[in-house]
Amino acid sequence: MSMTLLTVDKLSVDFGRGATALHAVRDLSFCVAEGETLCIVGESGCGKSMTSLAIMDLLPRIARRSVAGMTMGETDLTRPGGIRAVRGNQMAMIFQEPMTALNPAFPIGDQMTEAYIHHSGATPAAARARAIEMLNEVGIASPEKRLGQYPHQLSGGLRQRVMIAMALMTSPKLLIADEPTTALDVTIQAQILRLLRDLQKRLGIAIIFITHDLGLVSRIADRVVVMYAGTRVEEGNVAEIFDNPRHPYTRALIDCIPQPGKTERGAMLGTIPGVVPAMIGDVRGCAFRTRCALATAGCEGVIPTHGTGSHQWVCLHETTLQEGTT
Structure with missing residues (x-):
């Protein structure tokens, strides 16, 4: 049980x-x-x-x-x-509207790695590798390229997948x-x-x-x-x-x-x-x-x-x- x-x-x-x-x-x-x-x-x-x-x-x-x-x-x-x-x-959260939950001024990679570095103490390189792993996990192709993109460059479905990947960064x-x-x-x-x-x-x-x-x-x-x-x-x-x-x-x-x-x-x-x-x-x-x-x-x-x-x-x-x- x-x-x-x-x-x-x-x-x-x-x-x-x-x-x-x-x-x-x-x-x-x-x-x-x-x-x-x-x-x-x-x-x-x-x-x-x-x-x-x-x-x-x-x-x-x-x-x-x-x-x-x-x-x-x-x-x-x-x-x-x-x-x-x-x-x-x-405990992590996927917010209701990814376009407003994601910061338009920062690339996806920076936003995904920030909390992971804070909680795990990982190096930026290790955090980036983890972000690539999670983007692969949620089915996003070319994850290395996506890390350098901004929210407005992604479709609604991709933004939602990024939000899920971000929430899963810390397991x-x-x-x-x-x-x-x-x-x-x-x-x-x-x-x-x-x-x-x-x-x-x-x-x-x-x-x-x-x-x-x-x-x-x-x-x-x-x-x-x-x-x-x-x-x-x-x-x-x-x-x-x-x-x-x-x-x-x-x-x-x-x-x-x-x-x-x-x-x-x-x-x-x-x-x-x-x-x-x-x-x-x-x-x-x-x-x-x-x-x-x-x-x-x-x-x-x-x-x-x-x-x-x-x-x-x-x-x-x-x-x-x-x-x-x-």
């Missing part, structure tokens, strides 16, 4: 204070096992990217992070210096991929997904894959955390989430995508009315209640957690959920 690599307990991210505070992430808890892929999925504005930045301690200065506990292996990431001991070394145990295929066409998306799967098998790394696309989730995930309005509404392995979704929001997301063998050609796909609420000030009850067809007056109160083991969901009444399946 795989050992737990990362544990996050009651993570919250707030902007501002008091009645006007924006609660971007609210009491979020999850764990990641060694070698597994955990997908965090939800609409834009649900707090997925803020979660990844909070784990890496890369939040904007105006943001406030609070967490009951966060560990990676035996390292307590909440203690002074804890995150600096693993960030960029044991991390955990890779956080924040919507790494969003700006790519479908063909390049498939190539990046295949690359991540192959790298994971060969290197044994764990991946937190952040996306709003359930189609990608079904192809890469081992377990899934469904987020809504900054908090977790459902969690389970990928088969449980797709075959037996329990929270109304998860069901609504799945209804919005065509499913092979289930969705008839020409059939109307589902939609979710309304928008994600602005999580400002005092937040009570189920945030999805204003968009949920199963909502009751009780949804404004404390919402219990249902389920056991790996499959858990947050909703008011199990009887209400059962009625929604009939």
Whole structure:
């Protein structure tokens, strides 16, 4: 059985204070096992990217992070210096938009070797050799030539591969991929997904894959955390989430995508009315209640957690959920 690599307990991210505070992430808890892929999925504005930045301690200065506990292996990431001991070394991140994540003023080689030299103490020559090795690893031809090129000289797919290679320079145990295929066409998306799967098998790394696309989730995930309005509404392995979704929001997301063998050609796909609420000030009850067809007056109160083991969901009444399946 795989050992737990990362544990996050009651993570919250707030902007501002008091009645006007924006609660971007609210009491979020999850764990990641060694070698597994955990997908965090939800609409834009649900707090997925803020979660990844909070784990890496890369939040904007105006943001406030609070967490009951966060560990990676035996390292307590909440203690002074804890995150600096693993960030960029044991834990690395692929940012959402490689054109803005890569510095346009420096060649690719300089950007790839900087963190490696810092963490490993390697010589520039050794770091350059490592960069060439990693560019080969992610399938980039003529890596020696690429090291001298600038980001604007590369296509979107190549920039994304460079970001992956850069993240793998220090042989991390955990890779956080924040919507790494969003700006790519479908063909390049498939190539990046295949690359991540192959790298994971060969290197044994764990991946937190952040996306709003359930189609990608079904192809890469081992377990899934469904987020809504900054908090977790459902969690389970990928088969449980797709075959037996329990929270109304998860069901609504799945209804919005065509499913092979289930969705008839020409059939109307589902939609979710309304928008994600602005999580400002005092937040009570189920945030999805204003968009949920199963909502009751009780949804404004404390919402219990249902389920056991790996499959858990947050909703008011199990009887209400059962009625929604009939």
